[in-house]
Amino acid sequence: MFKRWGILVAASVLLVACSNEAEGQEEVNPVEEVIDEIVEEVEVPEEETTLPYMAPFTGIGVEKELTQRPVLVTINNHPLARPQSGISKADVIYEMLAEGNVTRFLAVYQSEIPEKLGPVRSARDYFVDIAKGLDAFYIAHGYSPDAQKMLNSGVVDNINGMQYDGILFERSSERKAPHNSYISKDNVLAGAEKVGASMEISKIPKFSFFESFEGVKLGNPVSSFSIHYGSGSSFENKYTYFSDEGIYKRETAGVLTIDKETDEAIKIANVICMEMPHKVIDSSGRLQLSLNDGGRAYIFQAGIMKEIEWENIDGILMPMENGVPAKLVPGQTWISFIPTSPGLEEMVTYLP
Incomplete structure (x- = not known):
């Protein structure tokens, strides 16, 4: 300029x-x-302005140091819960299976907490493990028996809609339960105060970021791909790279993923697929995921795909390349957990 x-x-x-x-x-x-x-x-x-601080989860430059503790929210991803509110403001979104080949989101908010979040859904034990690893303030509505034990024992600071339905959590008349529970930013902060949870960040993730798109060179050019959970189309996610914007847009079952509050498409800088063992542990189809052992991974960024690995480093699931944290493009990151069976090759498909 x-x-x-x-x-x-x-x-x-x-x-x-x-x-x-x-x-x-x-x-x-x-x-x-x-x-x-x-x-x-x-x-x-015109002289370029270098901002003095960097958002720890996105790598985006900011004027003031961000000291907000991460907030992790279980977001409902049932077809009747779409489009969701507040997902465009998340720094990181994890997508993973619950029972019945239905996926849920774990949305991480540290740079900014949006005014409305949801629909909020119930906790699983591996959701709690991820919250613990991030030292996040955890928000859910409901829980599995194992997750309830963990939350009641104070594994993480949390509030749950089972105790605060109609108090901190509000029901929308536009949708039917269990797809209609929402929480506001004000009530997130009020809930933290109610349970005596600090909202100052105490654990900085060791994510690494490129300074520019020029750094993303080595890899296979892939402009469009899909991640397919289950046998139907309800959880088939297509990601397409738009080079003029430098971001990916996402579709599920052929419908563009948008934020209900803004009516705009979400904009993703990195998509990471982490392969890990999944095991059914009860008659309800609940799962156990191996979050500690690391494994194979794919990373998609700037229209390039690379095969990398992931490791659990001090509780945080970290993309790794040649023994060091893989560099990310600044912006929002989506991380999909892929069952070892059928595996990355079967669930991730490159599209023309």
């Missing part, structure tokens, strides 16, 4: 007249004549 500066050049001409009547003398009569103004445009580069 450039600023335009006008430089005014004014010229005056002195006309000298000689008188024949005054012998041996010259009479000088200065006459000032103003010439038309000439404006010359000179392009001067």
Whole structure:
């Protein structure tokens, strides 16, 4: 970008007249004549402003240091719960299976807590494990038996709609239960105060970020791909890269993923697929996920796909490349958990 500066050049001409009547003398009569103004445009580069701080979960530059504790919210992803509210403001969104081949989101908010979040859904034990690893203030509405034990024992600071339905959590008349529980930003903060939870960040993730798109060079060009949970189309997610914007947009079952509050498509900088064992543990189809052992992963960014790995580093599931945290493009990141069976090759499909 450039600023335009006008430089005014004014010229005056002195006309000298000689008188024949005054012998041996010259009479000088200065006459000032103003010439038309000439404006010359000179392009001067505008100095780039480097912001002094960086958002720890997105890598985006900010003017003030962000000290907000992460808030982790279980977001309902049933077809009757779409479109969701507040997902465009999340720093990171994890998508993973619950029972019955239905996925749920775990949305991380640290840069900003939106005014409305939801629909909020119930907790699972591995959701609580992720909240613990992030040292996040955890929000859910309901729980599995194992998750209830963990929450009651104080594994993480949390509030739950089972105790605060109609108090901190509000039911929308636009949808039917259990797809209609929402919480506001004000009630998130009020809930933290009610249970005595600090909202100051105490654990900074060790995510690494590129300084520009030029850093994303090595890999396979892939502009569109899908991640398919289950056998139907209800949880088939398609991601398409838009090079003019430098982001991915997402569709599920052929419908663009938007934020209900803004009616705009979400904009994703990185999509990461982490492969891990999934095991059915009860007659209701509840699952156990192996979050500690690490494994194979794919990362999609700037229209490039790379095969990498993931590790659990101090409780945080970290994309890794050549033994160090894989660099991310600044912006929102989506992380999909992929069952080892059928695996990455079966569930992730490259599209023309």
